[in-house]
Amino acid sequence: MAAEATIIGAGTIGLGWTALFLARGLRVRVNSRRADAERVVREGLELFAPTIPGGGADPEELVTRLRIEPDLDRALDGADVVQENAPENLELKRELFGKVAAAAPPDALLLSSTSTFLPEDIGADLPDPRRVLVGHPFNPAHLIPLVEVVAAEGADPRLAERAVAFYRELGKTPIVLDHGINGFVANRLQSALLRESIHLVRSGVVTVEQLDAVVVNSIGLRWSTVGPFQSFHLGGGPGGLRHWLSHLGAGLEKGWAGLGSPPMDEQTVRTLIDQADQAFAGRTYEQLAAERDARHTAVLRALAELGEGDATR
Amino acid sequence: MAAEATIIGAGTIGLGWTALFLARGLRVRVNSRRADAERVVREGLELFAPTIPGGGADPEELVTRLRIEPDLDRALDGADVVQENAPENLELKRELFGKVAAAAPPDALLLSSTSTFLPEDIGADLPDPRRVLVGHPFNPAHLIPLVEVVAAEGADPRLAERAVAFYRELGKTPIVLDHGINGFVANRLQSALLRESIHLVRSGVVTVEQLDAVVVNSIGLRWSTVGPFQSFHLGGGPGGLRHWLSHLGAGLEKGWAGLGSPPMDEQTVRTLIDQADQAFAGRTYEQLAAERDARHTAVLRALAELGEGDATR
Structure with a gap:
């Protein structure tokens, strides 16, 4: 199992992944240039920890495996897996993954949370553009089981298999699309x-x-x-x-x-x-989001308790 | 609250309504010309009783309030509410409701489970076509909360209010559409x-x-x-x-x-x-349907236990 993860971006999706990765025992470096990254990530962990599937997590325990690392090269050094959550801007993601591939170990799993772009487009600046995979979660990322996995056209099938194995270890339900399509499924x-x-x-x-x-x-x-x-x-x-x-x-x-x-x-x-x-x-965003997540959690738990724990059938 | 209900038709939807109406304490006459109606209804009750929302029901207790009545006039005598589940054939429903209105008490609530037709079309043979309402359930009818209520154009608004009150007493979630539209919502x-x-x-x-x-x-x-x-x-x-x-x-x-x-x-x-x-x-219809209903029940119970018991928000 992967031990060292790098999460790029501390927006809602990045924070959801961070909470889940930490709760599953990974050491996580969050790469963000936000001056308030430390505070934002801690607040995110406190928000998401109670609804980590399987009974919640303790944010104080999670932070023991967390590091905020504003320098990209240092954030990527020795990473087993990289999950990118930068803004939906193709030029930005392209340039970013060019740097990621140069700084991360050659066998690191390179995953993008993009909801828009194809992996071969995001990987265009890499020596092998087919190395990047889409691993598209559903908001809130720590809670909704689905991850849509899309490999570049012509990529080695073992790459998608590695991504599937990684997401399954996190307790996710990865589904590999046969090929990319605008907006995925x-x-x-x-x-x-x-x-x-x-x-x-x-x-x-x-x-x-x-x-x-x-x-x-x-x-x-x-x-x-x-x-x-x-x-x-x-x-x-x-x-x-x-x-x-x-x-x-x-x-x-x-x-x-x-x-x-x-x-x-x-x-x-x-x-x-x-x-x-x-x-x-009369109801704030925080109230409504907390209600939604409590309901998600209750439904997931009820379905898991039915026995087989497989909500796909 | 209504005490005497007439259910027309002993197909899947009619049986679902029958199980629910009985479990909520109504006396139910099922009007069906099927020679095996007695057996079909009993089998339906045994199938649906365990997943009646709120903890299931005992089919032996349910049948104490049940009567199979192949004669339409006798089935309608003294009815407070009529829920029709005949095949989706407008001529047939029209003719049927003409007879229903003549035989049922003048203030009986006349409801059709149609998923296709507008209430004024179904009621065309009545002295007042606006007396018929659509009360469209979702399969399985005893279990899924939604009932789409559609009143005829120009109908007295109190008619839809009576239907809503009736369905709420059954524990359903009725939603009144502003006007009919093909296929409803x-x-x-x-x-x-x-x-x-x-x-x-x-x-x-x-x-x-x-x-x-x-x-x-x-x-x-x-x-x-x-x-x-x-x-x-x-x-x-x-x-x-x-x-x-x-x-x-x-x-x-x-x-x-x-x-x-x-x-x-x-x-x-x-x-x-x-x-x-x-x-x-490798899985039969009965197995798959039972799994589905067990899951529905688990999800409904989990959401109800969250406190407010209102799954609409």
Whole structure:
């Protein structure tokens, strides 16, 4: 198992990884040029430690393996794994990974949290651009199991296998995409649902608050337990997806044609913001985020306690 | 509270309602012309009783309030509430509700589980077509909290309020849509996500099994705890949805333009079925459904135990 990790960037995602890596026993160097990095990381650990999957962690214990290292070369010296969380700017990430590859050991695992770019683009300044992998987490990164792993085209398959093994040791659920696609998988699905959500609010069928309640009380609950294909497989009864598609498959395209394509004009944005202001009034970001994380934790624990501890089926 | 309920139809949805209504103390007459209705309903109660929200129920106790009544007039005599679950055929439902309105007490609540039709269309044969309401559940109906309530255009608002009060007494989460729309809300959202899911499988980015794992381990988990708008509200940090939209709103339309529009041709259907066969091989419908329901129950219980017991926020 990896022992020495370097985390580049101390934003929300970087802090989530830092908390999780430390809780799993890694020594972590956080590379950040922020003057207040020490304070920001400590606050992040205090925020995330209680909801580290598996029962939480003690922030005082975590910091014993933590070092803040503003110098990139020193942060990378002897690293087994590097998880980069710089802003979503391709030029910046390219230049950064050029330096990372030069300063880190030649067999260090080089991972980017990017939600946008392909690994071969991020690795373009390396002698071998295929050395960089995408390891895209879902916010909050310490808590949501999914990591989308994307290797560069033509990369040695063992590279993705190493990334998968590393994330599994952290307790994550890594999924290797066959090839990169803009937005990867989860964010594309999220975007598809958001488009129709905005259409329905814009059309006045439901409010922002009602839309959220519909999702939490139906498909959200369902998809926390089985994915969409297994849902429809079961919807087909004993005949499964085959039966379901033979009965409803033809209607799918027709249904899709009737879905919305809302313009994000001023009026739409105003409607969404006004209704969100109303829906979430009187509760701060910290309150709402803490509630969300407590719920995530409760759901994950409940599913893990069911026995097999495998929430993917 | 309603005391006498009539459930029309003994398919999956009718059976789910029957189990729930009985468990909440209602006397239930099930109207079905199936020769084996008695057996089918008893088997349904045995299947659903263990996962009635709030700790399960004893099927032997439930049947003490159950009567199978193949004669529609006798099934409706003195009913406080009627929940119809006939096949999705508008002519059939129209004719049925014409008879229902003639035989049931004039103030009985007339509810249809339709996932397809508008209440005024179903009620077209009534003296007042606006008397019928849609109360659309989500499968399995005894377990998933959401009921989409749709009143006919121009209906007395008190009608929807009565339906909401009734469903709340059952422990459901009714949401009243402002007006009817084809597919209502949850199924439209589900359809939007399914379209992109099929696109991603068809493009070879992920398999059916991987797609399900992505959803369960990210957005499914997230949306079981907070809806999509609250997710993005929190994604915006302390600035909320306003901040999020001002930063990412412009990119939304561009992202939507890149989403897939898969044709449901023979090749697509074959790919989905082959991959589903592989993903779910060796497990029967009953096993998979029981696993799903156990997970639903565990998640609902975990969220309820968090305190406020309100999973809508």
